[in-house]
Each structure stands twice: as structure tokens, then as C-alpha cells.
Amino acid sequence: MAGKIIFPEIIDIDRASGSMDVTQARKLLPEEHTNIVYDISLILPMYNVAPFLKRCLDSVFGQQDISLQIIIINDGSTDESLAVALDYCNDRGQANVIIVDQANRGLSAARNLGVTFALAEYVAYLDTDDFMSPNAYTTLYRFALANKLDVVLCRSLVFDQGDLSFSEFYDAHIWDKVLRGNSQIITNVWRDPDILMLEPNANTRIVRRSLIDSRGLLYPEGLHFEDLPVHLRTLLCTENIGLLGARHYMYRINRPGKITDQKSEIRFDILHIFDQTMQLAEEFEVPPIQGVNILFSLLRITYWCGTQTCLSDRYRFFSELGKRFSTIPGEWVERFKLQNRDDLRQLVILWALRRKDTKLLFAISTGTRPFFRFAYYLLNQRRFGVIYRQGMLAMKHFARILP
């Protein structure tokens, strides 16, 4: 294992063995790095983000009144990301930064590797194409420290690379509902089951290190959409969660070459994520009042993945998904119907998934109008157990999609 210690040099992970344990990792760290007392260990996985890296690092290095351990993990970038990061850090010459270089093994692996180097009480992740607002970590850390919290989440904004504007994230209404007008609250899944519906993005939070170790909050390697099960496990396994109403995390959209923009086989990973999530729900014996929110998150992300698969794979995707959705407990679904009474689109999608009606799902996701299928359902609504008025409205809704 090639390991060189003093900062500007890169720590090079043995490409064959891949992962390493914590004691091994500590030995690699330079002494002047370990001597500092850190508040938060910030892990920055980096893969082909050279044009956006400076903005991200600016926002991280500009954080005031906090001692950050900055761990940059280069996940085998093929562009000049590593050089940009090295230049940036060398210019500053701070001892609290390390750069780790590994062969490309994916975002999850990079995050997990970062945790093994983490020395602080709290751990945070930040994708290097996104950025934080000034003093975000200071605010998060103070809130966590003052109230002895295990997890603190903050709100996010969407940053559009196209016209440089900021807008609200799609989960804004859930935040508004949970915060009830406060700027910050301390809660858990029993007081506010709605927090399970929040965006499962790993970057919006700081998490206590001991919680990661004791509850195994590491990311499943080799899978995409890895955030969801870890997010749910984090929320389910602790009683004190802080929610901070300030919009600190800026999520960049409309940039070329983002993983989530490509349509391909990786969408099928969400099926494994679905299984893991349901196992999790079993493990924690989740009651329907929480399960319904897990169902909401699952439905949103899986259906979105379905709309992103290519046409030749879509039937296969939806039939696989339908098999899984029909195993969801009936109480969850009943509750879901009550909670989302006004959102007809969600209701119909869930209903079609549970009936394994891949043709209807295909039609909804592409925006076509399968006339005879709608007519068939309209005639047999009572038999299928759809509430009559809702069913009518839903069908009308989808019938309007095309002229």
C-alpha cells in the first residue's frame, strides 16, 4: 500500500484491496492532520466535476468558526478534477485537508471510504457539483451540539445551471408542514412521521459518527439511488433529530453529464433498493402511520425511475416493480389513499402498480391515452374497488393529457 503522509501528497489506496479498516486508515494520516480537534468530518466524493469544483470548495473553505476535517475522495475522475482540487488546496496549505485517490468504484464506495478517515464527532457528505450556503455547517453543528442531537437536517434549494436561478426543492411543502412555522424543531419519526417523506439526499445533514458505526449506516456499494435506505435507517434508529428550516444545501440541476440524467440499465438498481427498504421496515416493525410515508417516498422515486428507463425496458421494469408493490401491507395502502386524496395521479399510479397493469403504467408514463383500457376500468370501477368519484376524476385527468 503506497501511503505518503504529508498533506499535498495524495493518499493512494491500494487499488486491488479496495476498502480498509479504521486502524489502517488512521495510520496513513499525517500527524499534523490528526493533531487538530475537529467538529465535523466533511466527506467530498468527487467524480468528473472539474467545472463546478471551485464553487463547491469555496463554500466549504469559507465556513467560519468551525473546525472542519475536509476529506476529498477522488473516485477515479477522468477529467482534471484531481488537479483542480490539488491546486486549490495547495494554495491554501491547510493541514485539515486530505485528498484520497481511488480507482473508480462508485459514489457509495467513496463515501464509505471517507468515513474510515473521519476523526470528528459528526460526519457530513457533500457532492462536489453542489454547494452549501455560507456558515451552513456552523449553524448545523451549533444546533446539534447545543441539543445533543444525533442527526440534523437542513432544507435545500435547487440551483439551475441554465439560468443561474434558485428555486424551492420539491419537498418544500413537507418541510413547511413539519416545521409548523418554526425556524427549527427537534423531533423524531414518532412525533412527526412526515419526516420520512423528506428528500433522501445524503448531503442535507450531519450525522453523529457513533451512530454510523453502531447502526451500520454505510452505503450499499455498487448500487445507484443508494440514499433512500440509509436515509430511512438514520431517521428510524434515533430519537432526537433536529430539523433546521434554513435553506443551506444548493442542489445543482441542468448540468451536462449528471448520472441521474442518463437513461439506462442503472434504473433497475432501484428494485434492489426497494427490497432493502422493505426489509428495513420489517426490521424496525414500522407501524402503518410511518409506513405510509415510506410508501410515498418509494412510489415517488420508483415511478420516476420508471419514466427514465428506455422504452424497450419499460414493460419489464414496471412488471418487476408491480410484483414488489403488491406485497406492500394493505394498511399502508388504505392510509395512503386517505392521505393523498387530492393527488389523483399518485393514486392511479399506485393502484396500477398494485394491479400489475404494466400497460396502463406505460401509457401514463409516456403520456398516451389507452382509450379502451380507460373505458374498461370506468365500466368496472366498483368491481375493482376504486372509490367511485375518485376513479371518475382520475380517469378524466389522464384523458386530458392528449387532445
Next chain:
Amino acid sequence: MDKPNLSLVPIERHLPLLISTENGCHWFSAGLPVEVLKDDLWRFTSRFYSHDLFSPAGKAIILDIGARSGLFALHFASLGGAINVVVVEQNKALLSALTDTVRQSGLDNISCFSNLGEAGGYINTISGAAGGFIDLVIVDKDEFNYHALETLAREFRFGHLCGEFDMSATRAVDLFRLSQRAAQTFFWRKGTQQTPMSGEAGTGIEVSIVVPMYNVEKYLEKCLKSVVQQTLASKEIILVDDGSPDASGRIADEWAARYPEIRVIHQDNGGCAAARSRGLAEARGAYVAFVDSDDWIDAPMFERLYDAAVTNNAEVAQCGFREVYVDDGVSIPRFEEFRDVSASMDGCIIVDVNDLMTLQPTIWRRIYKTNFLRHHGIEFPRHIPRYDDLPFQFEVFMRTTRIVCIPEIYYNYRLGRVGQDVMANDERLYVHFDIFEILRDKVAELADAAVELELIKVKINTHSWGFKKINWKLKWRYAMWASRDIFGRRLLVGRWTVFRIAWKASRIKAVLALLFDLLLPAGIGKFGRARKA
């Protein structure tokens, strides 16, 4: 009456106001009107100026012109680190409230001024080694002054320049150019308009004009003259000589020797698509345009198009055109009338792209953002010998999210010339089947029925035109292939929907085409029957 918000109303006249933002609490002077504070708070939380693009990494100077309540100033000043906030407020009442607020806050890194000149001098003294760099400039609408900003830009560079301005105060495109010169990033709100004007630093060429040419010696002079006379200052002209055997290449070289903005590329004959692609690959401008070498354009065309595109953050801008029949001396103006439009103050019309998809291919009357074309990999298919503008136009409209139209007519399209592609009436028309096969794959990638519906409309229009055009010997085969193409090569849209659209175009042809598709064996047609999605 609504219950007043207690945190915003002073209990006694002399008590200061308290307000809590995301990054802490601030006291505000009692002399400040509550409405101003509420408005500023909204601007702050909704990131009205995109101020979060700036991040104070240690040392920074921030200039807030028209600070009003001073909320932004207090926010930045209390971030910590070596930050200096310079505040300018011309309104006397607001300024006195502001100084009061600053004194109460106990922050010593905010300095208030009543005019920009003094503030500039102060920044010069404090910046010293920083070299005239202001990290963030926020300009309020009431204190926006183009000339003051221009003077400031002569002295300083800006990190992030943002604010709001009224379209009556200045021409938007002038401000765009100024911001591009002086700032790394900029973000302007335009009075009542929704769309911001934003961008990054750039001093490059504004529009690249690509002129593909092949055997056009008779028309080239007129075309080049009109291109060179464009009022847009920052342009480059790329002449692609597609191996013309006549004098076109030589004429182009002569013009290039006379005008430095002209570049000539000579290449072996590869068809119009190859020439345009080559020009697109060589383009260095922020926007790119294609002008056919037998047409000519009016002098303000690219200036007005560029103006419309950048001030509305558009990927595509288009104007009207004129069909000129030179043989008969007739010209017919052609432009679109749009319903449901949002006309802006500068006379630009932002339109729904779906309305444009079925337009006849007229790629030469638009400018396209070069990065947009490159990002989506939109090119001219090189193996398609002619009508390469049809797939290009459809793909652009399929991908674009923002297109702006101006109603003026600037492009003169020459018709009635023997040998022009439009006049072909033989096997060359079969190329449409190849074109639609390319587009079919692209539409499948997008998986959107509404887009496929537009493609089918284009197919119906094109094939009925081709059927009319093609000579009688080939008509029968063309009809069979076209029927199969329209009805048999569908992806998402149902046969019944296609039939309804075709019925609207021509009843008899719709019935016959449907019958052809149903009755003919699967192998008939250039690409056979559709494969299952």
C-alpha cells in the same frame, strides 16, 4: 382586519424592530417602514438576486447599492471572517434608519454612504492589495443607474453582479454586455418580467455565421455583402466551400482577404450536411447561425436576434422571412402568429415549442446557442445528402426549453431557381424515409407521446408534399412506403390517433394510407413494419 405580525410591529415608538433571518437575529431601527423590511425579507429567502452564487471564502468586499433596510448587508457582515460591507442609500429617510440599524448591530465592518462616488473611493482605500475587486455587488431597482455602474466597472472587477433594473432605464443587452465584461457571474431581474437575465463572464465572439456553399458564384457576392454588413459588431463568418468546381471558392478567398472576420474552409464535396456540420464544429461564438449562400439577409438581423436571445435566456431565437421568387420578381412575407404568448417589453415573444414543431424547415432564420447544440449532440446527419435541415430543426425543437421569436422579417429566401433541392421530383425524395428513421430513434429516447404526435404530423405534411412532388412513375411506390411510414412505424401513439390527424389533413389519403398499412405484407415499405417497443 388581520392580526398584525408581532415581531414586525414596534411595541413602542422608540423600540427597535427585531427580525430573524436564516442566519440569526437582527435588530432594525424603528424609523424603518415595515413594508420595506418585509419586501427585503422576501427577496432574501426567495434568493431573488441569486446572491448565494457568491460565497465569502475568507476576505471579501461587498457593495450593496440601494440597501433599503440593510438586511442583506447585516447578513453578510455577520458571517464572520474579513468581510467589508459597503452600503449606498440615496433615500435620506432610509439612510438615517440604516445608520441607526448598523449602530445598534454593533458590527464595525459596515460603512454607509449616500452616493456611489464616495463609496467607490472608500473601497479603493480598503481594498489596497486586493486590486480593485468587489466580490459581490447588489443593485436595487430604485437606485439602478447604468452610467454609474459603467463608471464603477471601469475601476473595478466584480465577482457576482446582481440586482434588478427597469427596462425603461437601459437597454437590457447593453447591461448584458457590461456585465459580461466586468463580472464573473451576473444575475439581473427585469422589473415585472419573470425571466432573469444571467450569465457568466465572456468576451468571445457573440454569433458565428456559417455559410455552406456549393456552385453559387452567381449569388455569393450578394449573400456575403449582406452578411458582412450586419450591424452586430462581434461576429465571425465561417465560409465552408464544399468542393465547388466553379469560382465560389476563389470568391470566398478574396472576401476573406478583405475582411478579417471571414474564415474560409475548403473541403472535398460531401453534401450540404457535411458542410454545415464542419462549420458548426469550427464555430467559436456563443450562438451559431446558418445562412444559405444563395439567400441574403437584412442588416439588423443578427443584432436583433442576439439581443432577443440573451436578454431572455433563450436557447433559440427566430425571426420572420420573405420568400423571394427572383424570376417573377414577387416576394411573399412569411411569419407566424402566436396565440397564448407572453409579450415582453422588448417586443420578444416567448412561445410554446410544441407550436413550432410542425413548421416547414427554416433553420436559417434562427440563431442557436452553441453549448445547447453541443450538449445535446445535435448535428446534421452526414449520410443524409439533402433535406438535412428537417431532422436538425425537429431535434432542436424537441430538446429546447426556451425559444424566443421576434416578428420582424429579416431573411430573404431565394426561390424559383433551377437546380435547387426543393425542386427535386425523383428518387431523391426517398431520403425522407431515412430522415424519419433517424428521428424515430431520437423520439424513442425521449419517450414522450406528445413529441411523437408532432413527429407524425411532420411525417404527414412531408409525405403528402413528397407524394405531390414526385413524378408519376414513382408515385405508387412512394404512396405505399409513406403509408407504412406513417401508420406502421409508430412507437407510442395509437393507430386511431394517427388516423384522426391524417383525416384532418386529407380524408381520402388517410383512408387509403390506413388500408395500405393494414393490407400490405409486413416487408413492404423501406423499413418494414414497426418493431414492438
